[in-house]
Amino acid sequence: MEIGQILQQTIKDIVKTYDGDVQVEIEQPAQLAHGDYATNIAMKLARVAKKNPYEIALDLKEKLVEKELPVKQIDVVRPGFINFFIAWDRVNFFSSTTKQVDKQKVVIEHTSINPNKSAHIGHLRNACIGDTLARMMKQDHQEVETHNYIDDLGNQLADTLTALLHTESNKPATRFGDYCWDVYSSLNQLYDKGELSTDKRDDVLHKLEEGNNSISWLGYAVADKLSAEHVEEMGQFDITYDLLVWERDIVANGFWDRAFEKLQTSEVFFKQEHGPQAGCWVIRTNEKQEASEESVEHQADKVLIRSNGVLTYTVKDIAYHMWKFGLLENDFLYKPKTETLWTTSAVGQSQPFGRGDAVINVIDYRQEYPQKVVKQALHAAGYEKEAAQLKHVSYGVVSLSKNTAAKLGLETVEGKAVYAMSGRKGIGIKISELILEMKEAIRVQSPEANEETIEALTFAAIRYNMLRYNTTSDIIFDLDEATQVTGNTGIYLIYTYARANSILQKAQAAHLTSTDGSFADADDAERAILKHVSGWNGTFERSISELEPNLLCTFAFELASLYNRFYALCPVIKATPDEQKRRLKLTELVKEQLEMIFSILGLPKLERI
Incomplete structure (x- = not known):
């Protein structure tokens, strides 16, 4: 529990004697002269108790002083503010990163690029978010399993196969994905000009879904090569996966057949007898159908199986998610792809993948509706707990x-x-x-x-x-913005870390240590850093709750800015002996905090630049 939470809970316990439900709020004043933390609870209580807020604040102060709080001074300021000055030497900054909760298994699906060409920077954003969420969950002491889903039965791969069969590119390419990038674009130009019919693509797609024919084996080889390039490329950013899940294996293992049986017991999953969806199996999503261009795509009754028996993409996703939660008796077979990466396979061995307590999917905002359908399907099949634990992390485009x-x-x-x-x-x-x-x-x-x-x-x-x-x-x-050594950039953070490390190395060479260093006489620039670091646990808990990595980026940038301001104002090596010890202790604290954040954000710890 961080300091603000400790103060808040202590005040809550004290004010229980007052009638009325009064919200206790703790803030960090903008001016350090007003304390490290402050509350206006006395003024709120004054309206309930019909007493002078200043007298209430004095009374609360007496009771707070009796508590064992990490506080060296409590001031009461008219009309009734209570300001707390923290005894920073009594604060254990890294005692805990989160509230104590039962450990659970979290399955995170991210990247999941269509295996049809080289990856672009939009795909990279997905992977960076997903990998950082996995690191956050591990820091939160959860068991994490990361999936990369390969859609090797979709239109995009069918288009690339059609392009490879019917077009050529004379542009130089050093990787297969780059060549596919060019022919994929060329194919779509032929479609747009009417020089090639999409019937060609439809024929290829049918062969892919049918399986065990020349086209389907070629498709598997193309998808395997492209997905390997994607995994290798993400590895440069220290992004890793535990399992590659192939759509063809979901179909081959009969996942949908079992999911279909479970959904048939629900009133919201039924075969449509009349209208434009006649003959289709649909699921009612409880969403109002709007008269708009999207109304066909986002039907109130979402088609899962077309009248000709063809499964939609959403069907396979529903079955896959039932497997993720361990709700199907069916399972994949697995084989190792590398020392640390496994893949689903037609032949292989059993492994304890899936069976998650919670599932997080990192998919762009355009897939929000299909994700809602999957959640609705879990509800319909009676899996309320699992539906509540399915989280969609939606992200914007690049x-x-x-x-x-x-x-x-x-x-x-x-x-x-x-x-x-x-x-x-x-x-x-x-x-x-x-x-x-x-x-x-x-x-x-x-x-x-x-x-x-x-x-x-x-x-x-x-x-x-x-x-x-x-x-x-x-x-x-913007390239120029991303490479700046000042401002909110990764390079700025790394330069700050290197600066802190350089100071500690110089101190070590001069035989200076932080032993017996005390924050009791910390000046304003130092107190600002201490106050900021003390808020780490709360920031981390919020980032976990909101599944929002950028909160950690903001915290890191603000810490770097505060430390660089301290560096400009406060000498370390040339300070007095007491200041040396205190400022070296502070620098060690900043370095340790940045190391923790870098590990979560996936940034390198460069001790020297």
């Missing part, structure tokens, strides 16, 4: 600033500031291209850095830029 689009060779026009990506048109920034551009930008920004440092800063700058925004916000990615 677009390019005009400056970045121009740098990367895209055509820009006057008056247009934001440039969207489109895989169909071949407009987008591959992750590999972004890495090369970012490295060059960092070489210019940090000419003194060696190649190993440039590499680390590159991945840190990109990853942090994908995380620092609220997940639901769209990102306008």
Whole structure:
């Protein structure tokens, strides 16, 4: 429990003697002269007790002084504020990161790129968010299992296969995914011009779903190669997975057959007898159908099985989620892909995957409706607890600033500031291209850095830029902004960490230590850091509750800013002996806090730049 929570709970216990339900609020004053924490509870109680708020505050102070609080001074200020000055030497900053809760298994699905071409920066945002959520849950002492879902029976792979069979590209490509990027775009141009019928794609898709034919085996080989490139590329950002789940294995293992049996007992899952959905199996979503362009796609009664017996994508997702929660008797077979990565397979062995207590899906906001349908299906089958534990982390799209689009060779026009990506048109920034551009930008920004440092800063700058925004916000990615050494960037945080480490190394060389250092006489710049670090537990708990990594980014940036202000104002090595010990102790605290945050955000700990 952090200091603010301790103070809040203590005051709640004291004011129980007053009649009326009064909310106890603890705030951190903007001016340190008003204390590290403060409350206006006396003024709230005055309205209930019909007494002077200043007298109530004095009475509360007497009772608070009797408590064993990490406080060195309590001031009462008219008209009735109570200000707390913390005894920072009595604070255990890293005693606990979260409230004590029962450990549970959390299954997190993220990345899940269609295996049809190289990954772009929008895919990278998904992976960065998902991987950071996994790290957050591990820091929260949960058991975490990370899935990457491979849709090898979908339209996108069918399009790429059709492109490989009917088009060519003369553009140089060093990876298979880059070649597929070009022919996929070329194919869609042929569709748009009417020079090739989508019937070709439909035939390929039918072969994929049918299985065990030349096209389906070719599709599996293409998807396997592309997904391997995706996994390798994400690995550069220290993003890993436990399991690759193939859609074909969901179908082959009869997951839907069992899920179908469970849903048939529900009144909201039925076969439509009349109207445009006649012959279709549908699920009622309890959503009002609106007369709009989306009304066909977002029907109040969502089609799961078409009248011709073809399963929709949502059907497979429902079955997959029942498996994730351990609700199906069916299971996959598994085989190792690498030393740490497993994959579902037609042949293999049993493994204890799935059976999650909670499921988190990182999928962009355009998939919000299908996610609601999956949740509704769990409700319909009687799995209320599991439906409540299914969380959709929706995120906004990544677009390019005009400056970045121009740098990367895209055509820009006057008056247009934001440039969207489109895989169909071949407009987008591959992750590999972004890495090369970012490295060059960092070489210019940090000419003194060696190649190993440039590499680390590159991945840190990109990853942090994908995380620092609220997940639901769209990102306008700008290369120049992401590579700044000041401001809210990954590079700024790493420079701050290196600065703290440099001070500690210089102190060690001069045989200086923080032993017996005390925060009792901390000045304002030091108190500001202590106050901020004391709020870590609350910030981390909120990030877990809201599934929002950007809260940790904001906390880290504010800490770095406070430390750099302290560095400018307060000498460490050249200070008096007592100041040396105190400021070295403070620097150790900041370094330890940044290390914890870097581990969660997936940033490198560069001790020297």
